[in-house]
Amino acid sequence: MSLETWLPALIVLSSLLPGLIIFMLREDDHRLRTSLNLLGALVKLLLVGMMIWGVFHERVFETRWTLAPGLDLVLHADALSMLFVTLSTALWLVTTVYAIGYLENAPNRSRFFGFFSLCVTATVGLALAGNLFTFVIFYEMLTLATYPLVAHKGTPEAVRGARIYLAYTLAGGMLLLVGAVWLRTLAGPLEFAQGGILGNIDGLNPTTLSWIFLLLIVGLGVKAALVPLHGWLPQAMVAPAPVSALLHAVAVVKAGAFGIVRVVYDVYGVEFADSLNLLAPLGAVAAVTIIYGSVRALSQDHLKKRLAYSTVSQVSYIALGTAIAGPLATIGGMVHLVHQGLMKITLFFAAGNYAETLGIHKVSEMDGVGRRMPGTTLAFTIGALGMIGIPPVAGFVSKWYLGLGAVAAGSAAWVMPVLIASSLLNAAYFLPILYRAWFREPTREWPASPGHSGRLETHAFLLWPPVITAALALAAGLFAAAPYSPLEWTQIIAAREYRE
């Protein structure tokens, strides 16, 4: 019983236990609830820091618990899981601060923060999952923990959005389950390994493997919002802003994308998957999703809906990078897992601030908002420019590596047009917002904002999170070449996946 066997479990427990305690708190126990939330988030960050240090020094962290004959719950730290764990942990801390400010005086906060913690627990669990069985467990738990958050407001639209979300994700989860069980009967315990495991097993039928791949990718594609499985995502934006932020940047959508990465790289092995001709269809779906999401975003006047369609588009960069099959594209796709998270969470925080402080929900109401809320709007601007892919914001780095990877893999002919079209479309739906916010005159009186002293443009707990995440997005681009940057970390992963 050493630190190596306990640390992964502790990281999962550091949000599970506060969550369970919070459920039992009385509604007006505001101070204790806030302390527990922040304490859990900080402890988790500390533990993750220890683990990164350990993984860097090639120590092996693994928690193993037998659930059934031949089925182990495995939490295992490798370079890829650390990428996602670090992202979720850091953004959980920021989002918790934001949510505390956002939900001040709202009803049912114990329920909200309880499920909020469970949601992060499930995300971190699936990031640390060491085999496909464990991944499926946390993937389904994530679905369950998110449902009450989407339905939180209790309005008919919220309940409807949550129902649609659930119908999509549970059906997808079922396909994933069948695929995982099927593969388990053929290929043994399915412990994730860099370079893949199926290529080393003899006597597997390629046709069967292709069918299983289809089941797994469709199951994961629902959460990753691949077209035509994306229908739930725009509906789920009825959730409170911190939930949308978490949903789009770290938890649900990313869980699907992360699962695709795991299945392609660490179960099938990217070279083996390519030899089965499985990656080209995945790339085609990703390309269609990128363009389709952007086109739909153009026509949305509702700000959160526009951002939701933007997520549909942007998350597929990860699948695209996976499908191109080449180390450079792998770097581009994986690093976008982090970069898109930082930028999108900034945008949703900002959208939440506009709605909370000024009652702005639509793009057409945003004229002149930059002068009223300069901090929030600056953060929004950085996020939006990053999404378009303008240097030096992080999004540029992702696109640069995706482009390089496409050229190196000889698929530039179809990837480059997709990337260019997507950038143009992103510009077409983000730049008008920026123009309105900064250069148009306000069309109406701003309402007196309730609940803060007036020195800041809004509640401090609402203002700082987007500013911090925007700064991180900028830093991830500016210092991409520095040690410990997301880019450097993905370069290590790519080198191991391709066994160079």
Next chain:
Amino acid sequence: MNSLPVWPIMLPLGAALLAVIWPRRSAWIGIAASLATLTAVGLLMAQVASRGTLVHALGGWEPGLGIALRADALAVALLLMSSLVALAAGWYATGYFRDANRQSQFWPVWLLMLAALHAMLLSADLFNIYVTLELLGLSAVALAALGGGRAAIEAALRYLTVGLLGSLAFLAGVAVMYTRYGTLDMLALAALIEPGPASWLALSLMTAGLLVKSALFPLHFWLPPAHANAPAPVSAALSALVVKAAVYLMMRLWLDLFAPILGPASAWLLGLLGAAAVLWGSWSALRAQRLKLLAAYSTVAQLGYLFIFFPLLAALPPGPARDTAFGALVLMALTHGFAKSALFLAAGMIQQHAGHDRIEELGGTARALPVTTFTFALAGVALIGLPPSGAFLAKWQLLSSAIALGQWLWVPVVAAGSLMAAAYVFRVLGFAFGPSNGVMQKLADGREGLPALLLAIVATAVLGLGAAAVWHFVAPGALLTEAQR
């Protein structure tokens, strides 16, 4: 210590008599007896875990003449579930029946039912099984009628008729067995049993009786009204324990006593009926207008899963793969027992506070009864078969066996059943989370929600994370046929 198997029967039986004599103290007697029974079962379990199957002949008479009790791992696992569920449901009942008169009507029959159930689980002899089955059926009917009201009485009468027909068929099968083999002791029968018309006839008759009692589609028609109209703690026990008793006997006959002479083909019929039960039960639950009716139809569906295991187990040769599938079957039955009793108790809470259980009028429940809503959701997770419940692991192994054996038919059935279960559970939760229509304004949750919550936690977390212990305990040496080898 060899008399240990007697106590889980004698304690509730004695308490039932005390409760008749001393009606004012019946609730105290009942709770004390339930606790004592649970302790006895715990001790028995420790003995079985360390020393293997225990056999006890009442009064020292040889098996074949006297009454023999046999506690093997399967029986003890179910005993533990039944004593835990009975304790929680009984605890809940102390608050549910508000006037002392109802309490004193409830407890003697309740304890009698528990004694009959435990005696059936521990019987080593087909005739004693018939007697206890009859006792169990009669006490269950009496409990179901406690709801009062026309619907409850009608349902109970139908339950009585069907139950008697079932027992009669079972008794006829037992008679055929006695004529052919000259003994009814199961251990002796396991050594003698051979293929032949008499064996087939006996098995068919006993199976027909048990299928009626276990409400396998299309013989399920009596279950939903009986379970939905009974008082909540009774519904919990009927759905979680009483129908499970008939399934337990099916397991004894098909997977144990008759297993060596059965080909895989006949078990397919049970599997197909089980599949139909999963689909029809889930569909009916989805369309149910009342919460307790939903829970009752859900039982029809969940029992179907248990029967899907039969063709899989029949096709698997003895060995680790069969042990794993058998353990999954037991885990599924246990998880359903805890989850369904929690669901019925939660439904009872909602019904008492709202004054009705019409699903579409349950708006605001999540706010007024947060603990009960949480209990309902947890139990629902186990019924759908999502992680971390025990049913998830059982379903994983069910799918795994089906795929490995090439019995692909069960895969879409399980998938469709699970998705429909999700639909009916979240349909309720959708209304519960929705806006209140003014029925329940004030926060009404109290300690009375605790028993249901604990049951739901057992189904969803304890049986999930501790499932390896179930496999370890149940799989090897659980059966008569193992003892023979």
